[in-house]
Amino acid sequence: MDLEAVRTVVAVAEAGQFQKAAADLSITQQAVSKRIAALERALGVRLFTRVPRGVEPTIDGQAFLPHARELLRVAERAVASVRTGRRPLRVDIIASRGAASGLMRGFHHAYPEIDLDVLMLLDIDTAIAAIRSGTVDASFRAVAAPGRPLPEDIESVRVLDEPLQLLTGPGHVLAGARSVTITQLAGHRIWMPGIAPGTEWAAYYDDLVAAFDLTIEATGPNFGSDALLDTIADTPALATFMSEQTRLVWPAGHDLRRIPVTDPTPVYPHSLLWHRDNPHPALATLRTYLANTAAGHGAAGTWVPDWVIPR
Numbered sequence: 001m002d003l004e005a006v007r008t009v010v011a012v013a014e015a016g017q018f019q020k021a022a023a024d025l026s027i028t029q030q031a032v033s034k035r036i037a038a039l040e041r042a043l044g045v046r047l048f049t050r051v052p053r054g055v056e057p058t059i060d061g062q063a064f065l066p067h068a069r070e071l072l073r074v075a076e077r078a079v080a081s082v083r084t085g086r087r088p089l090r091v092d093i094i095a096s097r098g099a100a101s102g103l104m105r106g107f108h109h110a111y112p113e114i115d116l117d118v119l120m121l122l123d124i125d126t127a128i129a130a131i132r133s134g135t136v137d138a139s140f141r142a143v144a145a146p147g148r149p150l151p152e153d154i155e156s157v158r159v160l161d162e163p164l165q166l167l168t169g170p171g172h173v174l175a176g177a178r179s180v181t182i183t184q185l186a187g188h189r190i191w192m193p194g195i196a197p198g199t200e201w202a203a204y205y206d207d208l209v210a211a212f213d214l215t216i217e218a219t220g221p222n223f224g225s226d227a228l229l230d231t232i233a234d235t236p237a238l239a240t241f242m243s244e245q246t247r248l249v250w251p252a253g254h255d256l257r258r259i260p261v262t263d264p265t266p267v268y269p270h271s272l273l274w275h276r277d278n279p280h281p282a283l284a285t286l287r288t289y290l291a292n293t294a295a296g297h298g299a300a301g302t303w304v305p306d307w308v309i310p311r
Helices: 003-015 018-025 029-043 059-082 099-110 124-133 200-212 225-234 281-293
Strands: 048-051 054-057 089-092 116-119 138-141 154-168 189-191 215-217 238-243 257-262 265-275
Touching: 003 018, 003 029, 003 054, 003 059, 018 029, 018 054, 054 059, 089 281, 099 116, 099 138, 099 154, 099 265, 099 281, 124 138, 124 154, 124 265, 154 225, 154 281, 189 225, 200 215, 200 265, 225 238, 257 265, 265 281
Parallel strands: 089 116, 089 138, 189 215, 189 238
Antiparallel strands: 048 054, 138 265, 154 238, 154 257, 154 265
16 A cells, blocks of 8 residues: 555545645645545545535545554654664673673663663674674674684674683682682683583683683583572582673572682673664764773783784
């Protein structure tokens, strides 16, 4: 159905005259007549009848008008959903408890007037495909893993280096330490179920193991963070790595310990990715916010794999 003809029907019904409707629509009166006639032929009914002061809807016209108005409202919502600056800014944060989630919560508090859609995409290839298609506007990732260069149309900026901490239960031999050096962790069992092969964090931990002769076990099913915390609390032989800003809640009886790692401190690099031609105005606002508020990167005494883009 021709939406312009539908719009003309509504305009004529509200104006009561073809001439006034034409002026309201900025078209000629002849164009109004042609649109109405074409729609009447398509519907097989008369929509208007002439009266002394102009026109008024017929019975069929009265039945059609509520649906015509709804068609126009639906069309406007459809346009608004994709119109730059009118639709929400869509950002992939990977996980709800991580540093990227905290950064976006801070952005939302700073700019509550900006509509946000927050997504969680597991795989970097999926995230990049979504950025290129416009499904999302930006994604937080560690870039670029070995053999996984970014496409030329994808821009990135490193926004945050997040320190890793050692998480132990109360019975672990290192539980009482105020900090541990990375070399002290050699020979200890570090359990991290759920490291998915081919992901950027799998590449990160592969390099961490190789650089410092660590033992990271990714065995067993991944039942989520609650099950991981239960096991760490009850198993003195196991510890795990946890990013500094990961939000965790555990029962008081677990008595878990978050211990800083030093000399050097392994940090997980978070970069923001976006398409270079993305016109959403809120994307520029987000980038400026991150540049001004994120903790930065490349501090002395920290470690990242050599494949991480430095900027």
